Amino acid sequence: MAFSGRVLDILDEIWKEVDFKSLGIPVSEKIKVIVTSQSPCVCSNMGAKIVGVNALPEEEARYLLKAVAGISDDSVLSDVAKQFAEECKGIPLALVVVARGLRTNCKTPKSWELALGQLLFPEDYSIPVECLVRYGKGLELFNERETLGDVRCRVDVLVNDLRSYHLVLDDSEREDHVKLHDVVGETCLKIASKGEHVFLVGNAGQEERHQLPDSFCPCTAISLTLEGSIRLFPFGEECPRLKLLRLVFQSGKVNLSKDAFVGMEDLTVMELNNLHTEFSLSWPSQMLTSLRTLCLDYCVLGIETSSMLGYMMQLEMLSFFKSRLQDDQFQWRLLG
Structure with missing residues (x-):
């Protein structure tokens, strides 16, 4: 396969080592690959340069949750989405898990509030x-x-x-x-x-x-x-x-x-x-x-x-x- 210009491939949520050649991805100077994983060992074994993702600032956390959940800034759900973002304490995994889980099930402020009330949050157990x-x-x-x-x-x-x-x-x-x-x-x-x-x-x-x-x-x-x-x-x-x-x-x-x-x-x-x-x-x-x-x-x-x-x-x-x-x-x- 011939490429003109530069190509960036992104593989999300990798849990084991990946053979790029078997996927038809010939890594070279013009073809770069970004992988996301929760396992540092997997990234290390693949010879990847590891860049850690820390807790997000409040504004970025709120933006990520609303983007994944499909909530616009002028939506009636915007205020309740802010509550969820605060509960997730800026942890990207938590933000994505909550947003995906609520995307299809919560269409009104009342349904989001009910879901918020049902979550278990024992502080620092x-x-x-x-x-x-x-x-x-x-x-x-x-x-x-x-x-x-x-x-x-x-x-x-x-x-x-x-x-x-x-x-x-x-x-x-x-x-x-x-x-x-x-x-x-x-x-x-x-x-x-x-x-x-x-x-x-x-x-x-x-x-x-x-x-x-x-x-x-x-x-x-x-x-x-x-x-x-x-x-x-x-x-x-x-x-x-x-x-x-x-x-x-x-x-x-x-x-x-x-x-x-x-x-x-x-x-x-x-x-x-x-x-x-x-x-x-x-x-x-x-x-x-x-x-x-x-x-x-x-x-x-x-x-x-x-x-x-x-x-x-x-x-x-x-x-x-x-x-x-x-x-x-x-x-x-x-x-x-």
């Missing part, structure tokens, strides 16, 4: 990598014969991959913790909730945004931060497919009846934080027997805790990090 290890082990995401050390190595490799794609960032203030950008997290939830998996995530202080659903039936994973004395249990019979349950209680004592977890036969991972409760004296022997990972962190646990644990024959990981146990069989305070 820090994720302990060890929690990912516990979840991965409990959910049997890896070979069940692998040791805990093997699982930690596998998780470290996966987290490093996410870092290289700029999908997670290191927490500069806490070692072995990572942060997920709000919009990327919301997109991950939407992708993960397709098909057989359904995730429910909600945070305290967002009552207008995230009301508890009338039914938990389709959920396979639930993560809620609850404020006040919300009556939540029992709901196990409503979600027989539930595999992971994570609840963070902001305040108040929670009364757990003997049927609190009935119906959760498939539950393999449970994490309860800041829980102040006592377990029933007549704890059913068949309840929570499928648990592989149990984390009762920052809790005050009363009588019958030891009896409850005695029924969990498949339990592999148990954490009482910074909890106080008042059971006769536990006469010490675990500080972690």
Whole structure:
């Protein structure tokens, strides 16, 4: 193929090395190629000159979001688009993800405002990598014969991959913790909730945004931060497919009846934080027997805790990090 003049080819979102010759692109002095990728390793292996893209200034971020979403400056949606741009904090990936997702679905200011209200934006939430290890082990995401050390190595490799794609960032203030950008997290939830998996995530202080659903039936994973004395249990019979349950209680004592977890036969991972409760004296022997990972962190646990644990024959990981146990069989305070 003969060319006259100069040619610039642009390849967007490259995730693996590309053989330009196989695409009919003979790179030369007159033919230049620009590739965009979230993987520095891919660019480096291709011998490319890497130019990093940092967070955009406010005005440029707003322009990018409106351009991708197809919103003109004089549109009635212009003001709401500005709100979205501010939420994305200038991160190009977040801006494009949000704009593409809303381009075809939101045609009026009201629909954009509703979408804005439904996005989850927990400010600077820090994720302990060890929690990912516990979840991965409990959910049997890896070979069940692998040791805990093997699982930690596998998780470290996966987290490093996410870092290289700029999908997670290191927490500069806490070692072995990572942060997920709000919009990327919301997109991950939407992708993960397709098909057989359904995730429910909600945070305290967002009552207008995230009301508890009338039914938990389709959920396979639930993560809620609850404020006040919300009556939540029992709901196990409503979600027989539930595999992971994570609840963070902001305040108040929670009364757990003997049927609190009935119906959760498939539950393999449970994490309860800041829980102040006592377990029933007549704890059913068949309840929570499928648990592989149990984390009762920052809790005050009363009588019958030891009896409850005695029924969990498949339990592999148990954490009482910074909890106080008042059971006769536990006469010490675990500080972690």
